[in-house]
Amino acid sequence: xxxxxxxxxxxxxxxxxxxxxxxxxxxxxxxxxxxxxxxxxxxxxxxxxxxxxxxxxxxxxxxxxxxxxxxxxxxxxxxxxxxxxxxxxxxxxxxxxxxxxxxxxxxxxxxxxxxxxxxxxxxxxxxxxxxxxxxxxxxxxxxxxxxxxxxxxxxxxxxxxxxxxxxxxxxxxxxxxxxxxxxxxxxxxxxxxxxxxxxxxx
Amino acid sequence: xxxxxxxxxxxxxxxxxxxxxxxxxxxxxxxxxxxxxxxxxxxxxxxxxxxxxxxxxxxxxxxxxxxxxxxxxxxxxxxxxxxxxxxxxxxxxxxxxxxxxxxxxxxxxxxxxxxxxxxxxxxxxxxxxxxxxxxxxxxxxxxxxxxxxxxxxxxxxxxxxxxxxxxxxxxxxxxxxxxxxxxxxxxxxxxxxxxxxxxxxxxxxxxxxxxxxxxxxxxx
Numbered sequence: 001x002x003x004x005x006x007x008x009x010x011x012x013x014x015x016x017x018x019x020x021x022x023x024x025x026x027x028x029x030x031x032x033x034x035x036x037x038x039x040x041x042x043x044x045x046x047x048x049x050x051x052x053x054x055x056x057x058x059x060x061x062x063x064x065x066x067x068x069x070x071x072x073x074x075x076x077x078x079x080x081x082x083x084x085x086x087x088x089x090x091x092x093x094x095x096x097x098x099x100x101x102x103x104x105x106x107x108x109x110x111x112x113x114x115x116x117x118x119x120x121x122x123x124x125x126x127x128x129x130x131x132x133x134x135x136x137x138x139x140x141x142x143x144x145x146x147x148x149x150x151x152x153x154x155x156x157x158x159x160x161x162x163x164x165x166x167x168x169x170x171x172x173x174x175x176x177x178x179x180x181x182x183x184x185x186x187x188x189x190x191x192x193x194x195x196x197x198x199x200x201x202x
Numbered sequence: 203x204x205x206x207x208x209x210x211x212x213x214x215x216x217x218x219x220x221x222x223x224x225x226x227x228x229x230x231x232x233x234x235x236x237x238x239x240x241x242x243x244x245x246x247x248x249x250x251x252x253x254x255x256x257x258x259x260x261x262x263x264x265x266x267x268x269x270x271x272x273x274x275x276x277x278x279x280x281x282x283x284x285x286x287x288x289x290x291x292x293x294x295x296x297x298x299x300x301x302x303x304x305x306x307x308x309x310x311x312x313x314x315x316x317x318x319x320x321x322x323x324x325x326x327x328x329x330x331x332x333x334x335x336x337x338x339x340x341x342x343x344x345x346x347x348x349x350x351x352x353x354x355x356x357x358x359x360x361x362x363x364x365x366x367x368x369x370x371x372x373x374x375x376x377x378x379x380x381x382x383x384x385x386x387x388x389x390x391x392x393x394x395x396x397x398x399x400x401x402x403x404x405x406x407x408x409x410x411x412x413x414x415x416x417x418x419x420x421x422x
Contacts, residue, residue: 004304028323029329
C-alpha cells in the first residue's frame with residue numbers, strides 16, 4: 001500500500017464511521033495525513049523500542065536505502081541526510097552507514113564519543129572509519145584516518161524514514177500491519193473502524 | 203417537440219384557438235426565454251435572484267435532476283490567468299480539477315480567510331481550492347495555470363418564429379428561423395407548465411403531460 005493509498009484508506013474509514021460529516025469540510029486528506037503520520041511514527045517507535053533490534057536485519061524491511069555524496073568541511077567528511085529519520089531510541093532511526101561500494105561497516109558512536117576519541121592516538125590506528133549522526137543539522141559526520149577509506153565519495157545509509165518525508169508513491173510497511181495504524185488514528189479521533197456500512201440494521 | 207407544438211399545446215390547455223391571439227407569438231417567445239432560465243435555476247436549487255458567481259452553496263442535485271440537466275453539462279479544459287478561470291457562457295460551476303490535483307474543493311467565501319492561513323490545509327497543487335467569482339473560479343495555489351472545469355452552461359435562448367401563409371392565411375411555424383429549447387421533451391413540458399402558472403392557469407404538471415400525450419396521439 002502506498003502512502004497516498006494508506007491516507008485515503010483511513011480517510012474512507014473515517015467518513016464511513018461518521019457518515020453525517022459533510023465530506024471534505026470535516027475530513028481533509030492533509031489533516032488525515034498528519035494523524036496517520038503521528039500514528040505511524042508512534043507505532044514504529046514502540047516497535048523498535050528494543051536494544052536487541054540493532055542487530056536484527058529483518059527490520060531493514062521498514063527502512064529505505066539512500067546513497068549520499070560526501071562533502072568536506074573543516075577536515076571532516078559529512079553527508080546530508082535526504083530525509084528525516086524517526087527519532088528512535090538507541091539511534092535505530094538510522095540502521096546502517098557504510099561506504100557505497102564496500103561492505104565495510106562505518107562504526108557509529110555518539111557525538112560526544114566522537115569528539116573525545118577523534119584526537120586519541122588509538123583512533124589513528126583504528127581499522128574502521130567512525131561516524132556520528134548530527135540530528136540537529138540532519139547529517140552524518142565521518143572521520144577516517146586510513147587513506148583507503150578517504151577515497152570513498154559516497155555512502156549508503158538505511159533510514160527508518162519519518163512518515164512526512166515519504167513520498168506519496170512510497171510503499172508503506174507498518175510494523176503490525178496497516179489495520180493497527182488505521183485503528184490507532186480512528187481511536188484518537190474518537191471513531192471506530194467499521195466493518196459493516198449497513199448501520200441502520202440494529 | 204418543437205416550440206410550435208408547445209404553442210399549440212398551450213392553446214389546447216386553455217381551450218383557445220391559436221388564432222385567438224390569446225398569447226401572441228412574440229409574447230410566447232419571451233415566455234419561453236424566461237422560463238427556460240427559470241427551469242434551470244429551479245433544477246439547480248438556486249434562488250430566483252441568482253446570477254452566475256453569486257451563490258456559494260453547491261446545488262443539491264439528485265440523479266434525476268442531473269439527468270434533466272445533461273444537455274447543459276460541460277467538462278472543459280480552461281486557462282487560468284492570475285488565478286482566475288477563463289470560461290465563456292457558464293451558468294453554474296460544479297467542480298474542477300487539475301493535472302496534478304488529488305482532491306480539489308470549491309470553498310465558501312467565509313472559509314477563505316481561515317483557509318489561506320491554515321497550518322495544515324496548506325496551499326498545495328495536489329489539493330487546490332477555489333472560490334466562485336463572477337468570472338468563474340479563483341483558484342489557489344497561484345502556480346496553477348490550467349484546470350478542467352465541470353459546469354452547467356447557460357441554455358441558448360429559444361427563438362419562436364412564425365409566418366402567415368399568404369395563400370391559405372394559416373399560421374405556419376418557421377423551423378429554420380426558430381431555435382428549439384434544448385431541454386428534453388419532458389422538461390419542455392415543465393417550461394410550458396411554468397408559463398401556464400404565470401398566466402394564472404391553474405393546472406397540475408401531470409395534467410399538462412396527459413394533454414400532451416393526447417395531443418401527440420391525435421397526430422398533433
